[in-house]
Amino acid sequence: MRLREWDPRTAPQAELESWLRAYNDALSADLPDDPPWGIDRLRDYLTVTMPGERRLTWLAEDDASPGEVRGYGRMLMMSGLGVLELYVAPPARRRGVGKALLAAMADRAVVEGFTALGIEVGGGTAAAEFYPAQGFSHVYTETRSILDLSTVEWPHVAEMAAGVVHGYRIEYYPGDLPDDLLAAYAEAKQVRRHDPESDLDLRPSSYDAERLRSSLRCLQARGLKPYIVVAVHERTATVAGLTELVVPAQHPTRADQYDTTIVPEHNGYGLARAIKARMLLELRTAESQLRDVQTWHAAEREQLQQVNKELGFRPDREWREYEVDARDLAARLHAG
Numbered sequence: 454m455r456l457r458e459w460d461p462r463t464a465p466q467a468e469l470e471s472w473l474r475a476y477n478d479a480l481s482a483d484l485p486d487d488p489p490w491g492i493d494r495l496r497d498y499l500t501v502t503m504p505g506e507r508r509l510t511w512l513a514e515d516d517a518s519p520g521e522v523r524g525y526g527r528m529l530m531m532s533g534l535g536v537l538e539l540y541v542a543p544p545a546r547r548r549g550v551g552k553a554l555l556a557a558m559a560d561r562a563v564v565e566g567f568t569a570l571g572i573e574v575g576g577g578t579a580a581a582e583f584y585p586a587q588g589f590s591h592v593y594t595e596t597r598s599i600l601d602l603s604t605v606e607w608p609h610v611a612e613m614a615a616g617v618v619h620g621y622r623i624e625y626y627p628g629d630l631p632d633d634l635l636a637a638y639a640e641a642k643q644v645r646r647h648d649p650e651s652d653l654d655l656r657p658s659s660y661d662a663e664r665l666r667s668s669l670r671c672l673q674a675r676g677l678k679p680y681i682v683v684a685v686h687e688r689t690a691t692v693a694g695l696t697e698l699v700v701p702a703q704h705p706t707r708a709d710q711y712d713t714t715i716v717p718e719h720n721g722y723g724l725a726r727a728i729k730a731r732m733l734l735e736l737r738t739a740e741s742q743l744r745d746v747q748t749w750h751a752a753e754r755e756q757l758q759q760v761n762k763e764l765g766f767r768p769d770r771e772w773r774e775y776e777v778d779a780r781d782l783a784a785r786l787h788a789g
């Protein structure tokens with residue numbers, strides 16, 4: 454097996470296709486009900502990052518069939534934290550490929566002065582065995598839930614969307630946010646910033662207008678079409694609640710639900726219910742190819758889980774975050 458650093462920006466199309474085959478093979482072994490990815494906008498997805506962030510990739514290839522990807526490791530370098538992604542194609546597993554890719558990433562993290570490395574994986578999979586075996590600590594658990602759109606009771610969802618109390622207005626923004634809403638929107642997102650229940654921030658979130666704009670541009674440039682629904686408090690013209698979702702060009706039948714936030718003083722008015730229901734109604738026509746929506750939430754966010762349940766989301770599996778000190782990991786991998 455041969456390891457090399459890989460730049461998807463300039464890689465030949467055949468390498469991207471080989472990457473995709475390895476990715477889909479791994480996906481079908483671990484998460485067989487997840488839709489396979491397609492090649493559409495794949496290069497953009499693998500290449501684009503937020504300003505100030507970098508993503509480095511390593512490939513493992515078979516000596517016997519050069520150019521055939523057997524595994525890859527990607528490290529997104531954010532402020533101080535390296536967020537990892539590591540896949541080995543099923544036929545190449547349990548031969549040390551995962552460890553070798555992890556060592557390449559740990560070494561680079563040390564050289565670049567990154568202290569911590571984090572990763573998220575599905576519970577009950579090989580990865581949930583691999584990371585503890587490499588000395589990672591389990592730091593956080595979420596549940597992934599999936600809404601199968603063919604099971605949705607649309608008249609009920611329409612009722613939920615219509616249940617907006619006096620003094621609030623619901624607005625729908627496909628693709629982008631208008632400039633004059635950015636500051637109020639970013640302010641509403643601040644609410645989650647110091648949320649003790651929030652995770653390692655492995656997923657995108659933006660708390661000021663400029664970063665929010667960059668974040669939306671970054672999503673669009675990666676082929677992830679954002680959809681946003683907000684609840685506006687009419688008297689104060691502030692954003693009382695928001696829900697964000699993306700439809701990825703790489704798997705357009707499954708949407709990813711991102712953040713849903715209600716500013717605490719606007720809790721208790723059914724806003725989460727109304728904005729999430731409105732989002733589904735809009736998606737039904739805007740993205741008619743969609744089959745399901747996936748979302749992740751902490752067990753503690755009970756109110757949101759209640760809304761998800763009413764919409765028809767069903768818990769799918771546990772999702773676990775692991776963290777490790779980069780130096781310790783590098784030292785351990787070289788020792789053993």
Ligand SMILES: CC(C)(COP(=O)(O)OP(=O)(O)OC[C@H]1O[C@@H](n2cnc3c(N)ncnc32)[C@H](O)[C@@H]1OP(=O)(O)O)[C@@H](O)C(=O)NCCC(=O)NCCS
Nearest residue numbers: 540541546547548549550551552575578579580582583586
């Ligand atoms: C996790 C993964 C990268 C491991 O790759 P790998 O090349 O098989 O790992 P290695 O051969 O380097 O394994 C190193 C050690 O990890 C542990 N390990 C790896 N897979 C394991 C498994 N299925 N069960 C128990 N322990 C396991 C073992 O201690 C192993 O050492 P050993 O083979 O000498 O016993 C691979 O299984 C994978 O790609 N999984 C899917 C990754 C993913 O994130 N999917 C999406 C979300 S679930």
